[in-house]
Structure formats: C-alpha cells, structure tokens
Amino acid sequence: MQKLTATAVKQAKPKIKAYSLSDGGWLYLFVKPNGTKAWRFNYRFSGKQKTLAIGVYPDISLKAARDKHKEARENLANGIDPNSAKQAQKAAHQDALANSFEVIALEWLQKRGAKSEGGDKRLNRLLQKDLFPFIGKRSIAEITSPDLLKTLRRIESRGAVDTAHRAKQIAAMVFRYAVATGRAERDPSVDLKGALAQPTKTHFKAITEPNEVAPLMVAIRNYQGSPAVMAALKLSPLLFCRPGELRHLEWKEVKFKQTRIELPAEKMKIGEPHIIPLATQAIEILKELHLITGRGKYVFPSARGASRPLSDNGVRTALRTLDYTNEQISPHGFRAMARTILDEVLNFPLDWIEHQLAHAVRDPNGRAYNRTKHLSQRQQMMQTWADYLDGLASGNNNVVPFRSSVNE
Numbered sequence: 001m002q003k004l005t006a007t008a009v010k011q012a013k014p015k016i017k018a019y020s021l022s023d024g025g026w027l028y029l030f031v032k033p034n035g036t037k038a039w040r041f042n043y044r045f046s047g048k049q050k051t052l053a054i055g056v057y058p059d060i061s062l063k064a065a066r067d068k069h070k071e072a073r074e075n076l077a078n079g080i081d082p083n084s085a086k087q088a089q090k091a092a093h094q095d096a097l098a099n100s101f102e103v104i105a106l107e108w109l110q111k112r113g114a115k116s117e118g119g120d121k122r123l124n125r126l127l128q129k130d131l132f133p134f135i136g137k138r139s140i141a142e143i144t145s146p147d148l149l150k151t152l153r154r155i156e157s158r159g160a161v162d163t164a165h166r167a168k169q170i171a172a173m174v175f176r177y178a179v180a181t182g183r184a185e186r187d188p189s190v191d192l193k194g195a196l197a198q199p200t201k202t203h204f205k206a207i208t209e210p211n212e213v214a215p216l217m218v219a220i221r222n223y224q225g226s227p228a229v230m231a232a233l234k235l236s237p238l239l240f241c242r243p244g245e246l247r248h249l250e251w252k253e254v255k256f257k258q259t260r261i262e263l264p265a266e267k268m269k270i271g272e273p274h275i276i277p278l279a280t281q282a283i284e285i286l287k288e289l290h291l292i293t294g295r296g297k298y299v300f301p302s303a304r305g306a307s308r309p310l311s312d313n314g315v316r317t318a319l320r321t322l323d324y325t326n327e328q329i330s331p332h333g334f335r336a337m338a339r340t341i342l343d344e345v346l347n348f349p350l351d352w353i354e355h356q357l358a359h360a361v362r363d364p365n366g367r368a369y370n371r372t373k374h375l376s377q378r379q380q381m382m383q384t385w386a387d388y389l390d391g392l393a394s395g396n397n398n399v400v401p402f403r404s405s406v407n408e
Helices: 006-011 062-077 082-098 101-112 117-135 145-157 161-180 188-192 210-222 227-239 243-247 280-293 314-321 333-344 350-356 375-394 402-407
Strands: 019-024 027-031 037-045 048-057 260-263 274-277 305-309
Touching: 019 062, 027 062, 037 062, 037 082, 048 062, 048 082, 062 082, 101 117, 101 161, 117 145, 117 161, 145 161, 145 188, 161 188, 210 227, 210 333, 210 375, 227 243, 227 280, 227 314, 227 333, 227 375, 243 314, 274 375, 280 375, 333 350, 333 375, 350 375
Parallel strands: none
Antiparallel strands: 019 027, 027 037, 037 048, 260 274
C-alpha cells in the first residue's frame, strides 16, 4: 500500500461524506465534511476492535502521527492497551501541572501571606521573570539540581549575581514547602553551594568620625519635613536598625511600657525575632508621632496613603535636602556609624553591638543569635548612645566610655 505524503495530507479536501486516507498499518487520516482532519489508529485488544485518536492535523504532522502510531504498536506488543496508555499519560500530565513549580510557588506565596508592599512586589517579579518562564511548568518533583542551576545561570549571565542568589533562596523555600506537603522528595538547591559567582559586597556610605557626626546630628535635629519623615530621620541614628525594618515598623510592635520595639522573625534578615531597646529620646519621638499616626497601622505611613509604609527614598531624600550626598552617607550608613563609635569610642563589648545590629553571629560556644541576650546591657548601651548623639548635637558631650566607667 502506498504511503501518504505530507503534500497529500495538506491537500486533502472535505467531501459531502467523511472519508479516510490510509498510511498503512491501520493508521489513517479521517477527513470530516467540515474540513477537520484527524489521525486515527484502528487496532484489536483483548479480542475487541478499538480506535486510538492520535490528534488533529496540522497540530499533529504526518511524521508525529507516525511516531505516535509506532509507540502505540509497541504498547500493543507489550500487552498494553494504547488507549489506556494515553489516559495514563494524560493523567500524569495533569498531575504534573497540578504539582508544577509555578502552582506550588503560588500556593506557598498565599500561605506565606503579605509581608511588605515593596518586598512582595520584588518577590513576585523575580518569580514571574526569572523562574516561572524556565521551570514554572515543570513538575516540581522532577526538577533536578542541574535544571535549577541552568535557570540561575541565565540570571547570572546578565550580570545580576545578587538576583541569582536571591532566586536560589526563593526556589529553596518553594522546594522545602513542596517537600513538607509531600509533593517533592528533596530540595535540589542544597547541591548548588558554591556553584554561583559570589556577589560583590556593597559597602554603604557612612560617617564614623565624631567630629563629622556632630554637624550631621545638628542638621537632623533642625530638619523640617512631614512628621513621618522627620521622626524616621531622627530615629535612624538612634535605633540603627535596617532601613526597611524602620520603614515597615508597625505601632503594634512598639511596646511603650516595656520601652522597646519587638520585630517579628518574618521582618528580619536573619529570620529571628529582634528586640530594639528604646532610649528616652526615642520614646519621646515615638510618643509625639503616635499623636499623629497612632490610629493607623504603620508608624511611618506613606504620604500617598496610610495603608502603605514610608517610601524607601523618604530618609534618603531628607539627607539630600540636608546637603548630604550618597557619597557621604546612606540610610543604611547609620548602622556602620553606630557600630564603629560604640566599639571604638564608647568601648562597648562587640558582642552587645552585634546582637543589637541583629547580625547572625555565633558566640565562642557556637550558640546562635538570641534576641534577649544582653538585653539589659543593650538597654544601657542604647541610652548611652542616644545621650552621646545628643551631646554631639549640643556641643557638650560628657558621656563616659563604657569600659572606662567600669575600670575607674
């Protein structure tokens, strides 16, 4: 029997009645009066005549139809009903879609809940741009370490090394969620340690010399702006927390009676809860601001609406207004300022400072960060720091360094 050609398949025209064009081996093209062309395969299984619908032309080409026909005949030779095999493949495909990386990532996002507007936007953008297009439709259980590495190196190849590392962290959280919910056996990201280029460490600009800090404190004290920005600017050196932690501070986290701020783990870079003891100066600033923004969620609401936190440019723009450039100091630079002066000028123990900075450090015995460690001493340190900054601003600094006061 003469085989079909691609041209013959293409040129097959509809007739008043449906008809078939055979390709041999019971594979044929079924042409309907409405012009639809469908590939079919007739076969016998367990003594019964059956038909396998292979697909519609031109979605399924002549070559593809022959490949599927060959696969069906091999199934028959192995005692497998081609229709049952097709249904099993369809079920497996649907299962893969239901347990795809994208589906599980979106489910994880929903369980995780909203954290911060800016952070959530960046997270969604990373998933949509850098992960979903390449592994989103894949069954999460079938994604291997090389698959993930290939995806991450696409990001790395455009020079976005930090983004590649962030994407690896996010993928790891999705894989761990899949393992916890029984849809994956393991997290393949654990095999990629050292596989990506290391990001260049950013050194945030900071002022660390007391004679330079003094005019900065005077300028901050005299700054005029919106109440939220004025308070955020004044509290930045006093609290020296990360700028994002300050901007997203909520009133429920400010404990006036306990004279401290309690930040939950999900807001912290180290993933652990953190306590910021409040000096009397900080409490005064917060109480004044509470009269204005205390009815809302955020301590420092956005000028565009109380449901949003202060923009990440709020404190930065205030510093520029005071004629301090990016090359002189950034909002993050207050952390370096505090660390340097508390250590080198005020002589506080480095362990206290590192705990207050919420750095993921371990003590000599290998114990990890503990939010309550040295808490009473850190309270003393924060008050001394606030008094020191006040003294610099007033030109009358009589604060005694910590170790000097102990040794005398």
